[in-house]
Amino acid sequence: MLPFLLRRTFSSVIVIFCVISITFVLARITPGGPFDTDKVVSDQVMKAKLARYHLDGSPWSQYTAYVSAIIQCDLGVSTKYRDWRVSELLRQKLPNSFVLGGLAFVIASCAGVFLGALAAMRKDTWIDHFAMFGSLLSISIPSFISGPFLIAIFALWLGWLPVGGWGTVSQMVLPAICLAAPYIAYVARLMRNSLLDVLKSDFLRTARAKGLSETQAVARHAFKVAILPVITFLGPLAAHLLTGSMIVEVVFNISGAGMIFVNSIQNRDVFVLCGAVIVYCVLLVLFNLLVDVIYTLLDKRIKLYA
Amino acid sequence: MPEAAAPAFIARPDGWQVLKRNRPALIALGFLAVLSLIAMVVPMLLPEALKLTSSESFVPPSKAHFLGTDVNGQDMLYRLLSGARVSLGVGLVGALISLGIGTLYGMISGYAGGRIDGVMMRTVEVLQSVPRILFIMILIAALDDYMKGWIDGWRLAAEKNGWTDLAKDVSKMKAYTKVLVMIVSLGLVEWLTMARIVRGQVLVLREMTFVTASRAMGQSSWGVLRRHLLPNLSTIILTYLTLTIPAVILDESFLSFLGLGIEDPAASWGSLLKDGAQVINPLESKWWLLVFPALLMAASLLALNFLGDGLRDAFDPKSGE
Numbered sequence: 001m002l003p004f005l006l007r008r009t010f011s012s013v014i015v016i017f018c019v020i021s022i023t024f025v026l027a028r029i030t031p032g033g034p035f036d037t038d039k040v041v042s043d044q045v046m047k048a049k050l051a052r053y054h055l056d057g058s059p060w061s062q063y064t065a066y067v068s069a070i071i072q073c074d075l076g077v078s079t080k081y082r083d084w085r086v087s088e089l090l091r092q093k094l095p096n097s098f099v100l101g102g103l104a105f106v107i108a109s110c111a112g113v114f115l116g117a118l119a120a121m122r123k124d125t126w127i128d129h130f131a132m133f134g135s136l137l138s139i140s141i142p143s144f145i146s147g148p149f150l151i152a153i154f155a156l157w158l159g160w161l162p163v164g165g166w167g168t169v170s171q172m173v174l175p176a177i178c179l180a181a182p183y184i185a186y187v188a189r190l191m192r193n194s195l196l197d198v199l200k201s202d203f204l205r206t207a208r209a210k211g212l213s214e215t216q217a218v219a220r221h222a223f224k225v226a227i228l229p230v231i232t233f234l235g236p237l238a239a240h241l242l243t244g245s246m247i248v249e250v251v252f253n254i255s256g257a258g259m260i261f262v263n264s265i266q267n268r269d270v271f272v273l274c275g276a277v278i279v280y281c282v283l284l285v286l287f288n289l290l291v292d293v294i295y296t297l298l299d300k301r302i303k304l305y306a
Numbered sequence: 307m308p309e310a311a312a313p314a315f316i317a318r319p320d321g322w323q324v325l326k327r328n329r330p331a332l333i334a335l336g337f338l339a340v341l342s343l344i345a346m347v348v349p350m351l352l353p354e355a356l357k358l359t360s361s362e363s364f365v366p367p368s369k370a371h372f373l374g375t376d377v378n379g380q381d382m383l384y385r386l387l388s389g390a391r392v393s394l395g396v397g398l399v400g401a402l403i404s405l406g407i408g409t410l411y412g413m414i415s416g417y418a419g420g421r422i423d424g425v426m427m428r429t430v431e432v433l434q435s436v437p438r439i440l441f442i443m444i445l446i447a448a449l450d451d452y453m454k455g456w457i458d459g460w461r462l463a464a465e466k467n468g469w470t471d472l473a474k475d476v477s478k479m480k481a482y483t484k485v486l487v488m489i490v491s492l493g494l495v496e497w498l499t500m501a502r503i504v505r506g507q508v509l510v511l512r513e514m515t516f517v518t519a520s521r522a523m524g525q526s527s528w529g530v531l532r533r534h535l536l537p538n539l540s541t542i543i544l545t546y547l548t549l550t551i552p553a554v555i556l557d558e559s560f561l562s563f564l565g566l567g568i569e570d571p572a573a574s575w576g577s578l579l580k581d582g583a584q585v586i587n588p589l590e591s592k593w594w595l596l597v598f599p600a601l602l603m604a605a606s607l608l609a610l611n612f613l614g615d616g617l618r619d620a621f622d623p624k625s626g627e
Binding site: 014015018019022023026027029136137139140141142144145147148149151152156246247250251261262265266273276277280281 | 445447560563
């Protein structure tokens with residue numbers, strides 16, 4: 001286990017390093033600097049401004065300055081929001097995105113597994129057809145369609161829930177459902193197919209032969225095996241949900257990490273941009289690692305080779 | 307190396323028959339064909355007056371404007387169909403670019419094997435662990451500024467030479483550069499899955515006797531790839547093309563919804579939905595701005611997903627049941 005973890009950590013660091021490099025270079029070679037939209041100033045002032053953020057000089061020197069700062073765990077200073085450190089900005093905005101993503105993750109995985117298992121156990125009945133058509137439908141409806149409709153129906157028309165904002169539980173319901181909806185469908189389809197495969201296997205025939213009911217057989221024997229492919233999917237899913245809530249944040253007017261990221265691109269706020277990319281990448285890599293570890297704990301036959 | 311003569315075609319020979327019996331997939335195909343035709347033809351037939359901006363903004367659906375008008379007083383039917391044109395076009399061309407890159411990359415990687423294969427596949431893995439949407443955004447911001455700069459350069463050059471008509475045309479083009487930039491950026495990012503699938507297939511195919519035979523006859527590697535492997539890969543490529551198109555369309559509308567993608571005067575489903583979402587309020591419902599783009603987009607994506615699933619069931623022997 002330990003050598004595996006070490007090797008994976010090492011390769012993850014390389015991946016993150018590559019990503020930071022690409023991001024920084026792309027952000028810096030694009031025309032338009034971070035201060036172009038400010039009022040026009042003399043060349044000298046502009047140079048001084050750039051120098052303050054180590055954004056003057058050759059691209060190579062900018063890059064090395066940034067990387068050496070990163071190694072010292074310094075994410076830099078925002079060029080747009082005066083006197084805000086990138087780390088402070090992220091610390092303030094990330095929790096909202098994480099709570100939203102976490103809620104959506106719980107909803108997506110629980111509802112998805114339940115619906116998928118139900119569809120597989122009632123294969124070719126109306127429940128199955130309904131669940132599978134519904135999942136294809138919800139995959140085809142992106143959150144920027146479902147979001148406004150959820151608001152229009154539940155907030156404006158029925159008046160049950162607030163339109164937007166963040167803080168109270170009732171404000172979290174709609175965004176979490178909106179974010180989770182397509183992923184419920186992915187999980188359900190995965191769970192259904194995997195459970196169907198397991199239901200055909202010999203050890204389940206044995207379980208039935210010794211007199212277990214179908215529900216007992218699934219709960220005691222099939223479920224543990226069938227859930228494995230779903231767990232592989234949960235890693236990327238968690239990373240997606242924790243980081244990919246931009247649209248939902250925009251639709252429901254939640255001030256989270258997605259918003260800073262979008263703004264940082266438009267403002268050419270290079271340090272905030274790279275900071276957000278780093279956070280996203282670390283999360284993605286971390287969750288994939290976590291999934292591999294959980295995998296071995298669940299299935300003793302799998303050994304980890306890096 | 308297998309001793310027995312292997313069939314030349316890996317795909318189940320009855321793939322097309324499987325597809326023909328899949329009614330939802332056929333309906334989806336029909337729907338998409340009709341929609342593409344309408345999106346191409348109808349905007350040309352609509353009267354010019356409808357296409358222009360007017361003072362009649364936010365008119366509900368009526369006889370003059372079947373689907374109402376938007377904030378600029380433009381006819382929604384026209385906006386919706388030109389949006390369909392852009393969205394479907396970006397989806398198709400973007401997916402084709404990614405198909406080209408992915409197929410070539412996968413074929414080379416799979417056929418070369420060994421260390422080259424290892425390096426190429428590690429690269430794909432690194433790229434897959436990059437948050438995709440972030441990269442598309444950065445790429446778009448970068449390419450768009452370059453394109454706008456070039457177009458300004460052309461316009462100035464045209465003006466300097468006194469070609470005012472050309473200068474006008476060029477500045478009109480500026481509104482549509484985003485479409486081109488989106489196509490290229492999405493195409494450059496979406497090819498990873500395709501590359502992996504094609505490589506997997508090539509690994510199987512290259513061990514077949516017909517490949518050995520054609521190499522024994524002196525066919526070059528490139529010739530083997532083009533003449534013998536590509537035809538055998540065609541159905542699986544078609545399948546994943548159909549599944550890539552909705553992914554590209556989703557990404558495009560995602561970005562346009564955030565205001566990073568297609569901009570006025572060009573329209574796409576994403577930008578129309580953005581406009582629609584901005585005007586929902588409890589006092590005065592302008593539902594037509596939201597409902598029509600939402601319905602058309604959801605229906606198209608559903609059709610593409612049905613078709614893609616159908617093709618995968620028919621042609622991908624490794625998938626599911």
